[in-house]
Structure formats: C-alpha cells, structure tokens
Amino acid sequence: MSKPNRTPDKQGQDEIAKSYDPSQVEAKWYQFWLDQGYFTPTLDPEREPFVIIMPPPNVTGELHLGTAFTAIIEDALVRWHRMKGDPTLWLPGSDHAGIAGQNVVEQLLAQEGLSRHSLGREKFLERMWEWMNKYKKIIVDQHRKLGASCDHTRERFTMDAGPSLAVRTTFARLFNEKRLIYRGERIINWCPRCATALSDLEVDHKEISGQLYYVRYPLEHDNDEFVTVATTRPETILGDTAVAVNPDDERYQNLVGKKAVLPAIGRAIPIVADEAVDPSFGTGAVKITPAHDPVDFEVAQRQGLPSINIMDLDARMNENAGPYRGRDRFECRRDLLTYLEDAGLLVKTEPHEHSVGHCQRCQTIVEPRLSKQWFVSTAPLARPAIEAVVERRIEIIPERFTKVYLNWMENIRDWCISRQLWWGHRIPAWYCVKCDGSRIDVLPQEEFKRRRELTDAWYQYSYLMGDPDIPETQIPHEEIVAGIDLVEIDLAAKPIVAVDAPEQCPTCGGRDLLQDPDVLDTWFSSALWPHSTLGWPADTEDFRYFYPTSVMETGYDILFFWVARMIMMGLENTGDVPFRHVYLHGLIKDDKGEKMSKSRGNVVDPSQTIEKYGTDALRFALCTGNSPGNDMRLGSHKLEGSRNFANKLWNASRFVIGNLHDVELETPSGVLPPEDRWILSRLNRTTADVTQLLEEFQLGEALRSIYDFLWTEYCDWYIEIAKIRLRAEGNGSSPLPVLVHVLETALRLLHPFMPFITEEIWQTLRARQPDGKPDSIMIAPYPQADAGAIDVSVEQEMDLVIEIIRSIRNARVESTVDPARYIEAWITAGDAKPVLESHGATIAALARVRPLSIQEDGAGHEISRDRAKVLVLKGVEVVLPFEGMIDVDAEKGRLLKEIEGYEKEIRRIESLLKNEAFLAKAPAHIVEKERLKLDDRKDRLSRSQERVAQL
RNA sequence: GGGCGGUUAGCUCAGGGGUUAGAGCACUGCGUUGACAUCGCAGGGGUCACUGGUUCAAAUCCAGUAUCGCCCACCA
Secondary structure, eight states: OOTTTOOOOTTGGGGGGGOOOOGGTTHHHHHHHHTTTTSSSSTTTOOOOOOOOEEOOOOTOOOOOHHHHHHHHHHHHHHHHHHHHEEEEOOOOOOOOOHHHHHHHHHHHHTTTTOHHHHHHHHHHHHHHHHHHHHHHHHHHHHHHOOOOOOGOOOTTTSSHHHHHHHHHHIIIIIISOEEEEEEEEEEEEETTTTTOOOOGGGEEEEEEEEEEEEEEEETTTTEEEEEEEOGGGGGGEEEEEEEOOOOOOOGGTTTOEEETTTOOOOEEEEEEETOOOOSSSEEEEEEGGOOOHHHHHHHHTTOOOOOBOOOOOSSBOOOGGGGGSSBBHHHHHHHHHHHHHHOOEEEEEEEEEEEETTTTTBBEEEEEEEEEEEEEOOOHHHHHHHHHHTSSSSSESTTTHHHHHHHHHHHEEOOOOEEOOSSSSSOOEHHHHHHHGGGOOOHHHHHHHHHHHHSSSHHHHHHHHHHTTTOOOOOOHHHHHTTTEEEEEETSSSSOOSSSOHHHTTTTOOOEEEEEEOHHHHHHHHHHHTTTTTTTTTOOHHHHHEEEEEEEGGGGGGIIIIIIHHHHHHHHHHHHHHHEEEEEEOOOOOOOOBOOTTTOOOOOHHHHHHHHHHHHHHHHHHHTOOTOOEEEOOOOHHHHHHHHHHHHHHHHHHHHHHTOOOOOOSSSSSSOOOHHHHHHHHHHHHHHHHHHTTTTTTHHEEEEEEEEIIIIIIIIIIHHHHHHHSTTSOOSSSSSHHHHHHHHHHHHHHTTHHHHHHHHHHHHHHOTTTOOOOGGGSOOOOOOOOGGOOHHHHHHHHHHHHHHHHHHHHHHHOOOOOOOOOEEEEEEEGGHHHHHTTHHHHHHTTEEEEEEEEEETTTTEEEEESSSEESSOEEEEEOOOSSOOOOOHHHHHHHHHHHHHHHHHHHHHHHHHHHHHHSSSOOOHHHHHHHHHHHHHHHHHHHHHHHHHH
C-alpha cells in the first residue's frame, strides 16, 4: 500500500494545522494585497469599470457591526467584479459628521473639564481635526480587519480641499445661478441643547402620553364670556396672536371678529376663521402661536397675524413671556398651569397621545421656532430625481423601496441646510459691513452673560424623555448655551456668495466683509459624495472614467438622508445619475431580535467577534441567510456555524493537499470516470447559479449555493468517493486532478465572501503546483460556467447511486447492523446494470457491502428473498440477505407505509392526468414530468406489493 | 392618518405559481472508519397565520382579517 501523504514531506505539509486558525492567516494576506497594490484599479478605456463609493462609517471611532455589514457586502461585490476582470474601484472615505462629530469631541473635552467655548472656535476646530485624523486611522485599521479591498490611495474626507471645493461650488451655483438656495424666515426644528437648527429628517418623532389642556380665554370687554382652546403645550399661550375657528363652525360664528384676552399676560388677540381648523378636535377653537408651530405660522400668514417669539435659543422664555421670562419652557409650562388653575381658567386636562419631535443626535425635545435659515428649494431638484428612478436609470434593490423613495420625493419639502455649529463647511456667504452693517446684529455682551445664568431644569427634563442610548452629556449646560452664535443677520441683507472668499464688496468695494457664521448640514456634502470624491468640479480622469458609479450600497435607514439627496445633487451637478443601482441592506439585531445598543448591553463587537471566530466567519455569517432590505439577527450560533464551515473547507483542503505529494497533476481531460463528470457537472451548475445570483444581488443565496456544493457534494460525496479511488492505487485514473481542480475553482467562487481562508489555501496549492497560477486568488479569474460540462444524465446516475447507498445505510441502521460489518447485497438493476457496475466500488465502500452482486434481473437473488430485506428504489431493487435478522412484521409495516405513500401519490397524479384542463393548459414538460412520476410510482408500488405478498 | 414589511420545522431564517416545501441550530439513534468530533452516518419534526378569490395548478398571485415590526405625517 502506498500512502503518499503518510510521511511528512520536505515542505512539511503535515504541518498544516488540524483546525483553521484565522489569526495565523488574516493579517498577513491583507498586507500582501496592499503591498501588491491590488486594491488600486488600472484604468482601461476599453472596459467598463465597476465602482462603489463606500458610505463613510459612523463616527464613534469603534468598529460597529453596521459598518462591518456594509463593508462586507461591498467587498464581496467588489472582489467579484475585480476577479471578473472589470477595472474595479472601491473608494473609501470618511465624513466630518456635523453635529454627531462635534458632539463626540465635545464629550471628550468634557472629560478633560474643557468645553468648546473654553477653547474658542479656532482651538476647538484644531481638536476636531486632531480627533478626525485619529479616527481616519481607526477606519483604515477596520478595513484591514475586515479584509476590505478598498483603494486607500483614493481615500477622501468630506472636508478635504477637493470635496470642500465641490461644496462651495455647488452652493454658489445653486444660489447665484439656479436660485435654488435662499435665505428665509420659517418655522424650523430647533434643538435647544445642540443649539442649532435641524432639518425635518433629523427629528425623531416619538409617541408620548401627554396631556391635552383645555384653557379658557376670557373675551375682551366681556370677562364672563370665554372661548376655550385645547393645547398640549400651554407655555406657548404666551406667544399666541389669535384664536382660530373653522369658518363653518356654527358654534363660534358669533365670536369671529371679537377679541380674546390671553391669560397671564393680558394681551388681546383676535378670533379669526380659518380652514385649517378641524371643528371636531378639542373644542374646535385653536390657539395660534405663529412663532412656535408650523401650522399656526401658515394660519398667521393667511390671516396677517404677527409672530411673537417667546423663547431664546436655549428654549428659555424670553422677554416676550412677561413674568415667565428666564424660565425654562417646561418650568414655564408647570408654573403657567398652576396659575391657570388658580385663576379658574383651566377647564380640564385629559390624557393625550401625541407625537413629539426629538433631536436625532441628543434626544432633546425639539422646539419648533421661527428662525432665519438657509434653505434648498428641493422641488425642482426632485423632479429629475423622480424621473431617474421611474425610468429605471437608477434601480433600487429591493424593489419595494422604490415606492418609499418616490413617495418621499413627491412630497419633498425644502431642506434647511444651515446649522449653528462650528464643525462643518462654513457657508460661503459674506456680508459687506459697509452696505449691510445696519442689518447685522451682534448680540450685546450682557445678553451673552445672561444666557450663561441658567438652570439645568430643561436639560434634565430632556433626558428624562430621551432615549437611554444617548449618553447624558457632561458638557456644562451654560457652555452649550453660550455656544449659540450671537450674530443675527436680517433677511434684507444681501449675501455675497462665492466659491472663494471675496476680496471686496462688488457693490461698494468695501473690504470689511463678514462671513456667515453658520455651517452646512453635514448631509449637504454627503449629497455630493459620489462626484466630489472623484474630483468634480474639476474635469479629472477619475471623474470621467468612474462616474456614474455602479452601486450605492447602504442601509435603508439613510435612504432619504443620503441616497435621495445624492440622486438630486448628482443629477443637478453632473447631469447624470450618481449610481446605477442602490442596494439597501437591513439593520443588524441581536439574537433576540432587539436593536443593538450600549444601554441594552447586547452590542456584538465585531473586533471581538473577529478575534473569536475569524473575519471570514463573520463575513459568512453576515452574508448568508439574509436578503436585501431585511433586518438580520446575529448571534453566536450563526457565528459558530460559519466558523465550522471555514474549518470544514480547511480540512477538505488539507486532505487534498496532503495527497498531492509526488503526484504529477494533469489538467482533467479525456474520458473521465462518472464521479468526476458528476462533480464537474455540479461545479458548473453551481457556478452558473452563483453567477446569476450575484448579478441579481442575491449574495446570501449565492453563498448558500457555494456552501451546499462544498459541504454536501464535494466533501460528503466526492471526497469520500475519491478516497476509495486513491486507496485502489493503480486501478483506474486518479481523482487528484479533478479533486484539485474543483477545490481550486470553488475557492475562487468563494473568495469574494471569505477572502482570507481562500487565499491561504490557494497559496498553499500554488506552492505545490505553480503552473502559471496568478500570484493571488484575488486577481485570479472568477469561474465561468461551462454549459458543456453540465451533464444531466450523469447527475441522474449519481442520484441513483446516492439513493442506493442511503437506502442501504438506512436499512443497516434499522436492522442494527454493526457499522463496521460488511454485509452482502444484491442489486436487481435492469437497464441500469452497466451504469451501476461502474459505481460498484463506490456503493460497496460507502454502503459497506461485500460481496456486491449486480444483476439485470432477479436471477440468483430469489432464493433468500423471503429472508431478505428488499429496498424498492427507482427502477432497481436492493436485496440485503439478512438471514433471520429480519423482523417480518416490522418489514411489512415499513413496506405498507411506503405503499400507502405511493398510492396517495398515484391517486393525485392520475386525477391530474385525467383533468382535461390540465392537459390542455399546463406546459408539456410539466405534464411529461407527472407522467414519468406516475410510471415510477406505479412501478414501485407493484414491486412493494409483491414484496409484501412474499413476506 | 397614510404606507411598507413579517407571520414557513422547537428556535433563527431562506425560498417562492408546477416533484415529496429547504438550511443552520436544537432534538433522537449510531459512530474514536487516516481531511475535519468545529466531524460523520441515519432519523424525527411543517395544514407555509386565518378567510375568501384568481388559476389546469397557490405556501407562492389578488382581496380581506388577525397579529408583530418598521417608515412617513403640520393629531392643536
């Protein structure tokens, strides 16, 4: 017996570890790929590139599972395309993250006892940059851990010179030429803690069980008459400028035109009629607070009512609140309610569910507030963005999000883009102090001081209502308040908007110019990301070659924030879509289906997971059993299974490599044995399936297909059969060429999903068998299915062989035959005799039968028939002469159960085949299939019945 | 208020007009067979939420119901 893999050879193949240890493998290959420059594409004008711009990861500085999920899906797509030979660019980058970024650094400062105001704007921004640079390094390290094959040489940051220029260029063009950016005074969402305006999207609405307060307003000149209004925010009474009723509401006809008097401050306000009022809600009379409610603001516009702002930027009551000046809004609510109750003006209080806006970044209750801000006029931008999707120039995956996108786009509202922060792209607008000085108010120092003298009441309240996920900031309250910018610029002032800071005022030539203190919404720069990262507005080679990009892959949670805006801005700036496909993935939850969060303590840290299970296992777990747009759970079971798969592959490879010793491998050719043709057929079918699934973005299904092929077909059957052939040295052809070929091909199929282990095995194989293999599996060609190798008849043949082996094994277990013992078996094979003979050795070895006799008919088999177990299979019978080991009753029972099943099926098919409509309308191949099945079942039935009769 | 999605094996999920509905985990029995016990072999386990409709054929398509979840919305 020659056992080539028995003794360790010179290269030490037996030193291949018995189980796969990712930590020994992963880091070295990432460095190797980097050193080889594989992540950087070569521009080939002859070929269409594949391009993904990576969504900038979140800013916490930790590797988050969501980030990992994104990176893993994209890496799979990117590696696949690169192996297909497409010039492939995966461009990574990071985002300055606006409020979120500023908050992170502010909290870090708080731990040092500092604040952004104690540092001042300039120093603070230095700290921001310092942190960002550190954070960018962390991101690169994350890519390394995850195996992300992105092109670091093209890494971008939203505040780099290029993307910043893109921001200013876009802003200037939209303002000066397109008139799609304007300054306006509107009701916006104001976060009193962040002290900035927010866009509508940055407000989380939560259902709150609050109270609806019914308050009486006495009528002017008639203190015994009242009009009763209902409100959830009584403190806004102080800013009321009218009471409105529906014009058709008969109850209030006589009041319209009269005046009511506001409690507590005694201001007389008109009672007006307006369509916006729903007579069935509350009392049918609505208090109108134009400066603190969007609907009220509209009513005021229609009715020509004044707006009275009653709060400061920190949501404390201002001088318009009379006696409540200086109190926090919720403190004021409480005190005012006490007053109303004492005055007999509070009619009743009833529980009321309503939705309250919270700041997405700090969960403070947002205050609607009339404010001067910059806006993008979105409707004209939305039109082409809608068309692009309707016309399928952009395809959203999964498809159902198309409707969500279109619905949002069609109802889009203007986008408030100015933020009162320090961190971000400063708005490129300047004001001439000479021309507009009188229109610019810098708040006086006393006001600044006053705002520092504040209590924390409102602040604590905010957190009581807040999401426990958001850690309570340690920034001293007064510091936050002081951060409110103190420049107020009248709408009449004329901004000079330019890409670069102007030297002088174009009107008067004055050189004293004041830049707008606000910065832009971080999503403004994000909206430009696909083109700004490629060099736009410059006409760069990258931009020309790589734009539009191929796929935008990101979570569905930022469809509006980001994807929608990229489509609008991409179309506006470049005239072309930013990407062809949008692939939306879901959220990752823990194994109980709960959202992962620090406060729940159920966060799966990818770094730890990688350490424990390996990157490839994490990648496998995140790619498999999941479909686009659906949330997925990730728990230890899934990770273990993934790790086990890696180990399985490792050991199968170990087996193959171990047998390569001293063997000259030829390319599989000539007439191959049926097992070889079978596994090659399955391989090619798998390849075809995988390719199609990848093209449809069904990564999970593609991976499952590879998994099934490798584990079930290659390991469980082909390798087991190969072992038999290897043992039978000299006889017949060696399975090694096919064994290696299939492994090598499957590795390439799998590589986009599990890059490290596939590279490690590939390199080991390559060391054994250089034969012109590429230096790395990641630049090896992706397998292409050879339709000619798909052989239906050999697959059917193997199906029968497998059925025979399984049935014999099952019979052995049923009859409790010692697993090690060989038993005799006779097969009555009919026409299948030659075919089964060619698999005789396989059946004998895997079913542990000896001797095995294969006959065309039952000749020579009938003698012991009544004492044998007879397995009725498709067209063949397997007779196991167990000699008295048979429990006749049990055997009968088994057969009767089989017979019952066959009869049921036969009845179904017969009635189907009698059905004229079926025969007329069903496709021919379906009818044929049913006929064949009927024949087979009838055949089995009669043979089983015969067998029962014998017993 | 509007919209979307889920409901499939004990659990977690794929699938999706046409064989006997799949996987992983869990479960039962057997197994230290020279790749792998992170394994192998053989099993058990499902009225595909419910009701109706379309169809030759429905787990799959349509409508409705129930239930869970998510998104959007100016419910004072």
